[in-house]
Amino acid sequence: MNRRNFFAGAAAGMAATGVSRVALAALPEPAMQAGNATAPPLVPPNGRPYQPVVTLNGWTAPWRMNGGVKEFHLVAEPVVREMAPGFKVNMWGYNGQSPGPTIEVVEGDRVRIFVTNRLPEHTTVHWHGQRLPNGMDGVGGITQPQIPAGKTFVYEFTARRPGTFMYHPHADEMVQMAMGMMGFWVTHPKARHPLIDEVQRDFCFLLNAYDVDPGSMTPRVNTMLDHNIWSWNSRVFPGIDTLNVRHRDKVRIRVGNLTMTNHPIHLHGHEFTVTGTDGGPVPPMARWPEVTTDVAVGQMRQIEFLADEEGDWAIHCHKSHHTMGAMGHDVPTMIGVDHSGLVKKIQKLVPDYMVMGERGMADMGEMPMPLPDNTHPMMAGQGPYGPAEMGGMFTLLKVRREQPPGSYADPGWFRQPAGTQAYEFGGSPPPAASVAAPAQPQAALPSVRKPSGHSGH
Numbered sequence: 287m288n289r290r291n292f293f294a295g296a297a298a299g300m301a302a303t304g305v306s307r308v309a310l311a312a313l314p315e316p317a318m319q320a321g322n323a324t325a326p327p328l329v330p331p332n333g334r335p336y337q338p339v340v341t342l343n344g345w346t347a348p349w350r351m352n353g354g355v356k357e358f359h360l361v362a363e364p365v366v367r368e369m370a371p372g373f374k375v376n377m378w379g380y381n382g383q384s385p386g387p388t389i390e391v392v393e394g395d396r397v398r399i400f401v402t403n404r405l406p407e408h409t410t411v412h413w414h415g416q417r418l419p420n421g422m423d424g425v426g427g428i429t430q431p432q433i434p435a436g437k438t439f440v441y442e443f444t445a446r447r448p449g450t451f452m453y454h455p456h457a458d459e460m461v462q463m464a465m466g467m468m469g470f471w472v473t474h475p476k477a478r479h480p481l482i483d484e485v486q487r488d489f490c491f492l493l494n495a496y497d498v499d500p501g502s503m504t505p506r507v508n509t510m511l512d513h514n515i516w517s518w519n520s521r522v523f524p525g526i527d528t529l530n531v532r533h534r535d536k537v538r539i540r541v542g543n544l545t546m547t548n549h550p551i552h553l554h555g556h557e558f559t560v561t562g563t564d565g566g567p568v569p570p571m572a573r574w575p576e577v578t579t580d581v582a583v584g585q586m587r588q589i590e591f592l593a594d595e596e597g598d599w600a601i602h603c604h605k606s607h608h609t610m611g612a613m614g615h616d617v618p619t620m621i622g623v624d625h626s627g628l629v630k631k632i633q634k635l636v637p638d639y640m641v642m643g644e645r646g647m648a649d650m651g652e653m654p655m656p657l658p659d660n661t662h663p664m665m666a667g668q669g670p671y672g673p674a675e676m677g678g679m680f681t682l683l684k685v686r687r688e689q690p691p692g693s694y695a696d697p698g699w700f701r702q703p704a705g706t707q708a709y710e711f712g713g714s715p716p717p718a719a720s721v722a723a724p725a726q727p728q729a730a731l732p733s734v735r736k737p738s739g740h741s742g743h
């Protein structure tokens with residue numbers, strides 16, 4: 287699906303930021319990724335075999351083997367991410383994208399990661415959830431000096447336990463994460479693991495949020511909670527790829543939260559169990575069925591289920607504002623306000639004026655409003671039956687009998703079999719229920735004796 291650009295000009299590009307050619311000669315070439323499509327799973331070319339994950343609208347970093355050590359090269363740098371078709375945002379990321387590439391290794395692997403800093407300020411990388419020597423933990427000022435702009439640092443440790451992890455800076459965190467610096471990390475079990483099931487599909491994505499003023503391209507990094515762009519892997523609906531699976535596949539979805547609020551992730555049509563956290567696999571006796579799991583700030587959750595119902599099933603954050611695109615929060619609620627006769631008068635003064643919200647906001651899904659140049663609609667996406675009225679943390683799980691094993695291709699829209707879809711009632715309306723008037727209306731009122739005067743004293 288995606289081309290992977292192996293950066294021919296890496297040496298020249300980095301020499302400009304101060305990394306010497308001598309130093310570069312020892313570095314693995316950084317693999318770069320400029321597109322935003324979901325890359326197919328990276329089948330491991332060497333090392334211990336494993337079932338690879340699929341990163342939604344992302345990719346997995348290739349490595350080189352060096353004396354039995356898996357060597358990766360992350361380049362922290364400014365990138366441009368297209369968050370939805372036509373909506374581009376200036377971010378900081380790794381190897382051409384935000385989020386950076388997923389790092390996939392196997393339990394017991396010795397891992398060496400070169401981190402080259404091409405940002406305008408210092409950075410570090412913290413390996414969230416890993417057991418590692420303290421000096422490899424990436425907390426700037428505490429466990430290491432920060433990586434200055436233009437320099438390359440090396441992290442090296444053994445991936446000691448299998449599970450779902452992530453990486454992000456621990457230097458000027460507020461700014462660097464608000465700008466999109468983060469990535470996923472999966473450590474696969476080295477052999478059959480009693481608490482880790484084999485699955486046919488294994489998806490991962492990070493929850494992230496930005497505050498981008500409509501018409502601008504750079505996130506406001508000082509925003510704490512009132513973000514307007516709620517995204518998965520720095521993409522928003524309808525820019526988030528669908529999760530395409532074969533009927534009766536066992537599916538795992540791994541989710542990490544690097545926003546500043548919790549996200550209840552809700553899947554339609556199936557029930558799942560939470561099989562793992564960043565702390566490790568959940569023992570079967572501690573699992574319970576859910577259709578929504580809350581992913582709190584800084585947490586990872588992995589959910590698993592049998593995809594045994596065909597169809598196009600919504601999967602989304604259940605905070606309704608998080609499935610909306612860029613919106614103003616200071617809009618008055620106009621539901622029930624009678625505008626009749628007002629619009630024409632107002633339009634004499636403000637020709638572009640239109641009424642919004644007096645019957646709810648569903649009109650926004652169909653009515654194209656003029657938007658500033660670089661933003662995305664509040665409610666967007668077309669389904670086979672009309673507007674989806676969504677934006678943000680929303681996509682679909684597509685379960686199909688005819689989906690070939692291992693194929694992640696989008697099968698298109700589900701055609702509901704005849705007789706299995708909600709339909710308009712065609713009969714005559716049922717007779718209005720009549721309620722008999724009470725014989726003595728007064729008797730129905732509670733009898734309350736009000737104090738009056740001083741007679742009761």
Ligand SMILES: [Cu+2]
Binds near residue numbers: 548550603604605
């Ligand atoms: Cu949310």
